[in-house]
Amino acid sequence: MSYNERIKELKIELPDAKAPVGSYVATKISGNLLYVSGQISINSNGDLIKGKVGKDLTTEEAYKAAERCGLSIVAQVKKACKGDLSKIKSCIKLTGFVNSTEDFIEQPKVINGASDLVALIFGDAGMHTRAAVSTNSLPLGVSVEVDAIFELK
Secondary structure: OHHHHHHOOOOOOOOOOOOOOOOOOEEEEEOOOOEEEEEEOOOOOOOEEEOOOOOOOOOHHHHHHHHHHHHHHHHHHHHHHOOOHHEEEEEEEEEEEEEEOOOOOOOHHHHHHOOOOHHHHHHHHOEEEEEEEEEOOOOHHOEEEEEEEEEEE
């Protein structure tokens, strides 16, 4: 089954791949690597998911915010591959940033939202290395940001 078919089977609705709002590109291919710029937490209505995890959001709510980042990553990958996800060989790495209180220590559980989604869609090819980092602030006050590196066939 293709990755596109898998997305349909799972009834996953990918958001539009948003254009960057700064001086950078959303994706860049170098050799056989596809780099995806950080995708911020945006809900299905297009609203930013904001706030500090550990104060304004629970771990579970932040997990869902990271899952939304993962959906945006897959949308960017699909756009970079001109709609053909069969060009993906594997996900190499995700780096997740969690806007959290200084005493919050469950960043890995939050970033599992993005990791689980990528693994669900890409199966074994979706298993990746990862970093889950706490930060005291993220752009526009969002709760989570995740970037990615994929290997192309």
